[in-house]
Amino acid sequence: MIAPRSAFRRPRRALLGIAKFPPFIIIVSMAAATTAMTIQAAAAAPALSRTQASALARFLPDRSAAGEWRKKGDPDYYGPDDLYLYIDGGAEIYREYGILKVAAQEYKNPADKNISLEVFEMTDGGAGYGIFRFKTSLEGRTVPLGEEGRLEGYYLNFRKGRFLVTLTGQDDSEETVKGLLSVGGGVDRLLPVPEKNSLPGLLSQLPQKELIEPSLKYFRGHLGLFNLRPFSTRDVFRFKEGCRGSYPGGVEVYLLAYDTPAACLERSAAAVRALGEESRFRMVDGRDGAFLLEDSKKISLFIQPRGNLLFIISGADPDRARRMVEAAPHR
């Protein structure tokens, strides 16, 4: 292991008294001698082109549309391949849903308060819905922006077609909240009206009786599911798309879609085997094509394939779980 020079080794020259510190910012740069990348490193990511970037600029409201809030500085733009430069590890979930580009712009008001605006253009309305629901919770309150908006203290999200808009203040004061709504309203008026309903069709295949609509989540890969319910760090389900709904009594239904019924059947068996190998789960029962497991917190997990859909019902007794599967709409 390499440690920065031993903490217990004296430097060659000790400075006496109070050191004279160098300039505040040091730019560390040497003439670059490009060397072959012989290690596991990814290729540099291409940034957005000027044309691509400017396509989002028209959704960043100017002073007339944002009340007393003014743009501060120039916006930054990122595409799927360089999004990590902006959000680092947080970029992956956007890529999983499908992102085209994002514009980030700061706003300031006369009192010097700051609001950050991010306009994410996703690949389609379903992606917009999914990432909106990923980022929002049941806390806070709905706001009349876009197709759906939610204010949660110091930040606000709304979706409109394939667009997700996030506004972040530095506090949840009345002044900041008014600012979030004002700038958000300005963006909303600039965004195009969606051509069609953005709701993913998969949501309609959840059991509808007693479904708690605000709890709905939609995801397009393992990362989205993992953040909701970390069944496993391994992608044991390998589905095409999925959704989750909550029901009274702490019951949750996860619906995972596959290309074909055969794929669903094969994957459900493999997933159950994989979960059974993890110490957090134990197999309780398996019959009639369904499986019952229990996790380390004694919460039941009922897993049953039906056509190309895999139902995973958490927190319900097997009889109730079976009835929910049978009652779920067929396509």
Add this chain to the structure above:
Amino acid sequence: MKISRRDFIGKAAQTGLMGLAGGSLLTAAGRRSRAPFAAWAVPDLASVRSADASKAAAKAVELLGGMSKFVPKGSRVALLPNSQSAHPGTFTKPGILRAVIRMCREAGASQIDVLSWLKPKNWEATGLAEVIRSEGAALALVENSESQFKPVPLAKGKDLTEARIMRAVFEHDVLIDIPIVKDHAGNRFTGTMKNLMGVNYSQVNLFFHSGRFKDPDDIGHLDQCIADLNLAVRPALCVVDLTEVISTNGPFGPGKLIQPGRVVAGVDRVALDAYGASQLGIEAKEILMIRRGSEHGLGEIDLQRVSIAEIDA
């Protein structure tokens, strides 16, 4: 020298000292109890709760024996706070950085640099640049190009066999890791170990996400790489921001804010991350990265085997 919780309590009782006012020591069952501290005893982790983050940071380091224990007089110190995002609860509090800089100076550091390959605006937006400026330290911005990073072979690395560590790190005698604990969409948690990605070449960090979460074991790969990376660099001290942090939508935010109100100091990165995870309501063993760090021998994952001093200041 690490001592077990049982030994710590036993020895403290034997000395008969009625310890620090407001202090407590977690028992083996995790229940807080008011046990006396022995004046000579140093806990593995020092967790200080205070409305003043600077005060909490200073007290936490004091409980570990003071900054002089980690920063020899005349040494060059590199600091690694988190400044990726300026959203509330996502970056290291300025007050904590200020306290660390001051403590390093008081210990006799000859040079104090904050190392980063982020842009200047990241540092201005969080207020950390102002702290660095006003405290007379330096913000060393490293150009994000391969030549600025030194290859470090990792013989025991399982997924990452070579790190690329900022050359600037090796121009210093001491590295202090100053992360903020928070949620992370990639693997549910970030703390001391993940923060060290800040001294690793960004293109190599991309390798940690090589499968773009399309490979069934991508989260495992990410967490293994982070644990492997921690073989390459050993901070002399970690001072962890657990004051106000996001528990959702990490690492960038915005997300739900929780207020544990604590600053935690220690050298055991695994134990620190285990403790941090507990404050987010997550068991350490649920976070693969922490397990992998433990498997590498980087520290203790079982908090029952760690002496933790929790006090209010």
